[in-house]
Amino acid sequence: MRKALRSLLGAVSSLKLTVVCLSAAMVLVFAGTLAQVDGGIHDVQKRYFQSLFIRWPDAPSGIPVFPGGHLIIIVLLVNLLTAHIRRFRWTAAKIGIHLIHGGLVVMLLGALLTDFLAVESTMRLSPSQTSGYAEDQQSCELALVETSGKDFDTVTTIPQSLLERGGEITDPSLPFRVVVKSFHRNARFVEPGRSGAETKPASTRGVGARTAVVGVRPATAMNERNVQAAVIAIEPPPGAKDEQGGSWLAVNDVVDPQTFSYGGKTWALFLRPTRHDLPFQLTLRSFTHDLYPGTQIPKNFSSRVLLTDSAHRERREVAISMNRPLRYRGVTVYQSGFLPGDSGTILQVVRNPGFLAPYLGCLLVGIGMLWQFAYHFLGYLARRRRTA
Amino acid sequence: MRRFAAIIPALALLGVLISLCGCHDREGVKVRRVAKGEPQGPVPEATPPMAQPASAGETGITDQPPALWQRQPPSPLRKLSYLISRSDGTRCEVSLVTLGGGAGGILENVNRWRSQLGLPPLDDASLQKELKPPLTTPLGKVLIVDFTGTPEKGDPARDGRIIAGILDRGNETVFFKLRGNPSLTGRSQGDFVKWIGTVRFQP
Numbered sequence: 005m006r007k008a009l010r011s012l013l014g015a016v017s018s019l020k021l022t023v024v025c026l027s028a029a030m031v032l033v034f035a036g037t038l039a040q041v042d043g044g045i046h047d048v049q050k051r052y053f054q055s056l057f058i059r060w061p062d063a064p065s066g067i068p069v070f071p072g073g074h075l076i077i078i079v080l081l082v083n084l085l086t087a088h089i090r091r092f093r094w095t096a097a098k099i100g101i102h103l104i105h106g107g108l109v110v111m112l113l114g115a116l117l118t119d120f121l122a123v124e125s126t127m128r129l130s131p132s133q134t135s136g137y138a139e140d141q142q143s144c145e146l147a148l149v150e151t152s153g154k155d156f157d158t159v160t161t162i163p164q165s166l167l168e169r170g171g172e173i174t175d176p177s178l179p180f181r182v183v184v185k186s187f188h189r190n191a192r193f194v195e196p197g198r199s200g201a202e203t204k205p206a207s208t209r210g211v212g213a214r215t216a217v218v219g220v221r222p223a224t225a226m227n228e229r230n231v232q233a234a235v236i237a238i239e240p241p242p243g244a245k246d247e248q249g250g251s252w253l254a255v256n257d258v259v260d261p262q263t264f265s266y267g268g269k270t271w272a273l274f275l276r277p278t279r280h281d282l283p284f285q286l287t288l289r290s291f292t293h294d295l296y297p298g299t300q301i302p303k304n305f306s307s308r309v310l311l312t313d314s315a316h317r318e319r320r321e322v323a324i325s326m327n328r329p330l331r332y333r334g335v336t337v338y339q340s341g342f343l344p345g346d347s348g349t350i351l352q353v354v355r356n357p358g359f360l361a362p363y364l365g366c367l368l369v370g371i372g373m374l375w376q377f378a379y380h381f382l383g384y385l386a387r388r389r390r391t392a
Numbered sequence: 393m394r395r396f397a398a399i400i401p402a403l404a405l406l407g408v409l410i411s412l413c414g415c416h417d418r419e420g421v422k423v424r425r426v427a428k429g430e431p432q433g434p435v436p437e438a439t440p441p442m443a444q445p446a447s448a449g450e451t452g453i454t455d456q457p458p459a460l461w462q463r464q465p466p467s468p469l470r471k472l473s474y475l476i477s478r479s480d481g482t483r484c485e486v487s488l489v490t491l492g493g494g495a496g497g498i499l500e501n502v503n504r505w506r507s508q509l510g511l512p513p514l515d516d517a518s519l520q521k522e523l524k525p526p527l528t529t530p531l532g533k534v535l536i537v538d539f540t541g542t543p544e545k546g547d548p549a550r551d552g553r554i555i556a557g558i559l560d561r562g563n564e565t566v567f568f569k570l571r572g573n574p575s576l577t578g579r580s581q582g583d584f585v586k587w588i589g590t591v592r593f594q595p
Binding site: 166 | 422426469483
């Protein structure tokens with residue numbers, strides 16, 4: 005037993021494992037970079053770097069063919085910590101090494117923290133418009149809006165991950181079951197009966213009653229976007245009175261609400277980009293888009309916004325421009341673009357609890373290297389003086 | 393023994409991190425209460441600074457829009473899309489949508505537009521009274537409707553009036569729609585009618 009533990013500890017903390025991990029990381033970066041020729045940056049990032057394994061074919065049931073970024077980081081972390089604890093010596097000569105290793109640990113943990121917790125989204129504002137949420141254009145959610153309240157609507161959202169899984173979705177806020185018949189990450193719409201296998205209308209009610217839906221390969225280029233579509237059925241819960249809800253085609257492109265009645269209340273359904281609530285609200289006061297004289301080349305975009313945070317009694321005007329983001333309550337808001345015809349602004353909203361990790365990691369590594377260099381250099385000078 | 397003990401926290405860390413990897417994608421159903429009037433639908437995609445709208449040729453449709461209309465990228469449902477905006481913040485959207493067959497019938501579509509403006513539905517008889525004189529174009533006769541209302545959830549600077557044209561092409565129905573601020577929609581009606589006359593479908 006002891007022998008087995010010793011050999012396990014030896015393997016986990018070995019320098020060979022470090023070299024294997026670093027080599028695998030190099031191969032992964034190379035393969036991931038090449039994969040971006042055909043795949044979009046977001047898909048490649050998810051498949052190669054934010055996964056435990058790269059699978060073939062690319063599906064949860066695919067066979068793992070190579071370690072993904074997360075697995076390499078985790079093994080490197082364990083390898084580094086185990087080796088460090090095992091060979092730890094508290095001497096002045098080793099302080100620099102400890103600091104360098106500490107910095108690496110902070111950077112590796114920061115990378116994982118960013119992958120797990122960071123959220124990037126966009127906020128679009130027209131002059132005088134106020135918003136307290138930002139949208140993630142890479143994913144969608146099904147919003148079911150119950151509109152019978154006098155002052156408020158109740159919005160129940162179902163994330164894309166649940167829609168992709170399919171099957172039945174229930175929630176105490178919903179008096180019915182949502183049955184996902186199909187979900188397409190990118191869809192096109194054709195006249196029923198015209199295109200091969202898809203001969204039937206997508207749904208019995210709403211926009212889908214007049215069109216068939218066909219799944220197509222997800223878009224990968226930066227200037228293309230996917231139009232997600234879901235066919236869902238509204239069905240009564242088991243044992244409840246049979247109330248015909250029908251089936252609906254929800255498209256992340258249809259702005260107009262599709263409404264239905266259930267249980268004496270009116271509901272509207274939308275498929276829309278995933279919304280992330282913010283702890284504050286922004287109102288666009290003005291937006292400027294400067295060009296270099298005589299050209300159409302953008303020189304500067306800037307937005308003047310009113311920041312309102314009633315919980316913290318904060319109310320002030322802020323200017324956000326290309327290199328001057330707004331940082332407030334863990335959220336960073338960057339100037340990102342503009343709406344067609346300069347009719348408004350597009351802000352990028354980033355929430356990354358691990359944003360300090362790379363700075364802290366680099367600082368520790370830098371101090372550690374400086375310490376090691378200074379310690380050995382001063383030792384060398386002392387030895388030289390003694391010899392002289 | 394101290395050396396063996398070192399492996400325990402490292403393995404515990406490994407377990408925690410791997411389970412985090414497995415869990416971080418799991419999201420659930422969320423419920424929010426929002427103030428009435430807050431738009432809940434998707435906002436039409438904006439033009440990214442570097443992206444160019446697709447040419448009309450890619451959609452199989454050619455047209456000659458007025459100079460001040462800003463072409464928007466087409467989407468699966470909107471074959472052509474334009475934005476008309478003014479410096480006072482008012483705006484209108486122009487769209488061309490084609491749907492197979494009868495597209496659910498004229499009455500159903502007209503009533504859907506009316507509901508978007510907070511207007512009561514029409515029956516067949518009252519629809520006939522609401523139809524404006526049809527527009528004669530090289531593609532055929534385009535039925536015209538014009539409604540003004542107060543949308544329950546809408547910004548008056550951007551919504552409140554719909555002028556729409558309906559063209560039956562046999563195997564598909566074409567919808568031309570001008571929707572937005574009532575005053576700007578009225579001022580854009582002439583351009584809209586002229587534009588409908590320039591639309592051609594490539595064989």
